[in-house]
Amino acid sequence: MLLGGGRNQDFKTEETTAFETTEFLQNHLEKFLKEVVIPDHQYAIALRWSGIMAMGSEKTPIVKQLSQRQFCAVRLSGMGVALAPEIGERVAEMI
Structure with missing residues (x-):
């Protein structure tokens, strides 16, 4: 599964040229994955990445x-x- 997005949740912090993930957005995406996409399922994150909008x-x-x-x-x-x-x-x- 490929999951991304959510940068609008903290647009000012995400408005960057640094190639690094942010704790806030990673937590937001994991919560979304756990509560909405695949509730009640175990999962492992294989890779995290960031990009420049x-x-x-x-x-x-x-x-x-x-x-x-x-x-x-x-x-x-x-x-x-x-x-x-x-x-x-x-x-x-x-x-």
């Missing part, structure tokens, strides 16, 4: 080929987890 004046993600061997998928406006499957397919087709 890329916002722009437009909401449309940028998905394009930059060079013969480079592609980008950026400006997902805080919706990277939700958009990842579709964006991944687009980049795969481009390759």
Whole structure:
């Protein structure tokens, strides 16, 4: 299971360029997982990560080929987890 999001719960703290998780958001996501997604089930967290939210004046993600061997998928406006499957397919087709 891939779970992410919730940055709107503490947007000021999450408005950062540091690649590190925050205790508040990790606790928020774990509570959501435990109480809403899979209540009454044991689970183990295999990996935690953080990213930098890329916002722009437009909401449309940028998905394009930059060079013969480079592609980008950026400006997902805080919706990277939700958009990842579709964006991944687009980049795969481009390759």
